[in-house]
Amino acid sequence: MTIGVGLLGLGTVGAGVASILTNPEGRHPMVAELALRRVAVRDQQRSRPVTLPPGSLVTDPLLVVDDPAVEIVVEVMGGLEPARTLILRAIAAGKPVVTANKAVIARHGEEIVAAAAEHGVYVLIEAAVGGGIPIIEPLKQSLGGNRIQRVSGIINGTTNYILSRMADEGAAYADVLAEAQGLGYAEADPAADVEGGDAADKIAILAGLAYGGTVSRAGIATEGIDRLDARDVAYAAQLGFVVKLLAVAEHVGDNADGSASLDVRVHPTLLPTSHPLAGVHGVNNAILVEGEPVGRVMFYGPGAGAGPTASAVVADILNIAGIRKVSGPQAGLDPLLAASRWRRCTLVDGSRTSHRNYVRLRTRDEAGVIGKIGTCFGDAGVSIQSIVQFPGHEGGAEIVTITHEVLEARFRDALAAIKALEEVEAVAACLRTL
Numbered sequence: 001m002t003i004g005v006g007l008l009g010l011g012t013v014g015a016g017v018a019s020i021l022t023n024p025e026g027r028h029p030m031v032a033e034l035a036l037r038r039v040a041v042r043d044q045q046r047s048r049p050v051t052l053p054p055g056s057l058v059t060d061p062l063l064v065v066d067d068p069a070v071e072i073v074v075e076v077m078g079g080l081e082p083a084r085t086l087i088l089r090a091i092a093a094g095k096p097v098v099t100a101n102k103a104v105i106a107r108h109g110e111e112i113v114a115a116a117a118e119h120g121v122y123v124l125i126e127a128a129v130g131g132g133i134p135i136i137e138p139l140k141q142s143l144g145g146n147r148i149q150r151v152s153g154i155i156n157g158t159t160n161y162i163l164s165r166m167a168d169e170g171a172a173y174a175d176v177l178a179e180a181q182g183l184g185y186a187e188a189d190p191a192a193d194v195e196g197g198d199a200a201d202k203i204a205i206l207a208g209l210a211y212g213g214t215v216s217r218a219g220i221a222t223e224g225i226d227r228l229d230a231r232d233v234a235y236a237a238q239l240g241f242v243v244k245l246l247a248v249a250e251h252v253g254d255n256a257d258g259s260a261s262l263d264v265r266v267h268p269t270l271l272p273t274s275h276p277l278a279g280v281h282g283v284n285n286a287i288l289v290e291g292e293p294v295g296r297v298m299f300y301g302p303g304a305g306a307g308p309t310a311s312a313v314v315a316d317i318l319n320i321a322g323i324r325k326v327s328g329p330q331a332g333l334d335p336l337l338a339a340s341r342w343r344r345c346t347l348v349d350g351s352r353t354s355h356r357n358y359v360r361l362r363t364r365d366e367a368g369v370i371g372k373i374g375t376c377f378g379d380a381g382v383s384i385q386s387i388v389q390f391p392g393h394e395g396g397a398e399i400v401t402i403t404h405e406v407l408e409a410r411f412r413d414a415l416a417a418i419k420a421l422e423e424v425e426a427v428a429a430c431l432r433t434l
């Protein structure tokens with residue numbers, strides 16, 4: 001039995017998918033049953049790294065979605081529109097969809113999931129988070145018996161590649177970003193990577209699956225690595241930490257109406273070198289899932305790039321093809337695979353959460369400054385774990401403090417008092433610490 005596949009996009013990911021579908025030897029026999037029927041691109045004249053079936057390349061995506069020979073639509077074009085409209089059109093036509101597009105799922109997932117349920121089709125998104133790492137299926141199915149306490153991880157390959165090269169070789173930020181773009185890791189607009197938006201899309205998706213409800217994408221506190229100073233990476237290393245862009249979704253408690261209260265955020269974070277995520281380098285991603293009763297499970301692997309992402313896309317296509325094989329196209333939806341929502345999720349006010357912090361201050365270099373800073377922290381009820389002075393600009397000092405875990409609101413009070421000290425020129429950096 002052959003199943004017709006239509007591809008929307010033949011860029012980094014699309015070409016990777018086409019390359020698997022057109023070279024099935026040595027893979028699972030069902031790959032040979034997937035026939036690439038139509039492929040949409042913007043520029044039909046551009047040379048492509050893969051040989052397609054004759055006549056399959058088009059520039060009108062509707063020719064893919066509406067082609068009766070296309071039974072599964074694979075959306076790997078990216079962006080919000082026309083991707084959203086094309087996904088909804090495929091669903092309305094009763095065609096299952098596979099997508100790697102986290103931006104569209106994080107923002108329009110609720111609408112897409114509802115449409116898919118109404119029309120009885122699957123929308124599978126394994127490639128949307130973690131590139132080649134299987135994390136979506138485990139959260140939906142293998143870990144379904146758990147109460148999930150926390151999902152945290154490094155889920156943007158581009159920024160992890162940049163941070164690793166900066167830390168290991170002192171490489172310049174702009175040079176490494178250009179390299180990551182050349183390797184096909186970065187988004188079409190790399191601001192999504194470096195400003196943290198891509199990781200926020202992904203943690204919204206993971207939290208939605210872990211906690212069974214839609215998470216407001218707009219409500220996720222997001223900070224990227226674009227304003228990170230190389231000095232903080234270097235100071236962190238001297239203090240026994242590595243800096244990583246971390247995405248976290250944590251179950252804080254349940255509200256009176258039964259909805260789950262979550263703390264979901266993305267920010268550069270100092271990790272002790274002994275932390276399991278500290279050793280994740282280059283384009284690799286890793287996701288730690290903490291649940292009851294399973295404990296701590298870590299998923300690790302390449303988080304971006306053509307091959308790893310195509311591996312995840314094809315896994316989803318095979319999942320759908322396998323179900324069709326045994327149950328036919330009109331079979332009902334498996335609620336686990338379809339990721340049906342089962343509760344509401346709300347986000348907590350960040351000022352009511354607690355964290356450890358790293359603060360770098362630019363100060364005058366004179367007697368009593370560290371004492372005054374310590375007093376500001378103490379008066380606000382912030383306990384200090386360590387305070388170190390580094391040589392600063394001429395006549396000045398850089399004072400780095402690491403706090404114990406403290407309520408964010410208290411920490412902000414302490415910072416306000418520190419900023420008001422005449423000896424303090426600037427709060428130069430403020431980072432979360434694990």
Ligand code: NAP
Nearest residue numbers: 009010011012013041042043076077078100101304305309
């Ligand atoms: P890409 O290299 O920019 O490829 C996009 C493809 O879509 C291109 O072939 C482009 O045509 C085509 N396209 C875009 N808009 C179109 C339109 N309106 N009509 C027809 N064709 C259109 O992007 P990518 O890196 O493969 O990423 C694709 C998706 O996968 C994105 O959602 C991304 O977030 C996601 N993703 C990417 C990675 C990764 O490592 N790159 C990993 C996981 C998920 P032309 O070739 O003619 O320009």
Ligand code: HSE
Nearest residue numbers: 156157158186187304
């Ligand atoms: N731009 C993304 C990243 C692609 O670097 O992680 C994988 O989703």
